[in-house]
Amino acid sequence: MDKKILIVEDEKEQADCLKDLLTLKPGNSWESVDVLYAASGKEAINQLAPDIDIVVLDIILPDMSGLEVLRHIKERYPSIPVIVVTAYGTEDLCLRAFRLGAKDYIKKPFSFDELLKKIEAILAGSFCEINDDSEVSESPMIPPQILSKLVKVKTYIDYNYMLPITISELSSVSGLNRVYLCRYFRALTGFTCNAYIRRLRLDHAIQLLKEGDNSISDVSMKLGYSPKYFSTLFKKTYGIVPKKIKE
Secondary structure (H helix, E strand, O other): OOEEEEEEOOOHHHHHHHHHHHHHOOOOOOOOEEEEEEOOHHHHHHHOOOOOOEEEEEOEOOOOEHHHHHHHHHHHOOOOOEEEEEOOOOHHHHHHHHHOOOOEEEEOOOOHHHHHHHHHHHHHOOOOOOOOHHHHHOOOOOOHHHHHHHHHHHHHHHHHOOOOOOHHHHHHHHOOOHHHHHHHHHHHHOOOHHHHHHHHHHHHHHHHHHOOOOOHHHHHHHHOOOHHHHHHHHHHHHOOOOHHHHO
16 A cells, blocks of 8 residues: 655755665555655645655754644644654653654664664554543653653554553553553553553554455454444444444
């Protein structure tokens, strides 16, 4: 399937290198890719369109903060996933990016393989909007030493959400006890761990329903749900029944 990716990066040499890797590297999960390039925040905002599949966004831009660009993206096209890239990563910056709706976060210097894996993982699934201002405004402050562990948990879920995942498993991955994990994960994402996993699975279900000849029963079984429970959960989440996606 063809993909459209917008790279927002003022260092053209790095942007060109990433573009070459995206378009030439064999074995990607897409047939071809249309790579757009913006050297400033204003250029990026002007190129925004609903058919963009992912944005790779540098935080440091010549005309405005990448966080401001992220805010524009989420206001206009909240379903577009964004990977934030920065050479000046701090826990506060990371938290602000996630709260504004960033899908993932990577620090410079990074290997291009690392970034490509993140892009492929996101494009293989679908975007889950995690920003919820009402939840965030009432959330506890997240200590810096815990934030990095929460990001590790979120990344683990993003890669493995179709597998059975328990709170005990996530607690082991993060090194946090269950109480801290559940409390602060919700502060970061606006979801409980189980609700976040469930939402990712349902977002993936939309993709399965749109592609090929997957029946509602087939999709529900792939998610590990009964067809009746899947339909109920789907309607509760999106306000429509799954068969509307098939129409």
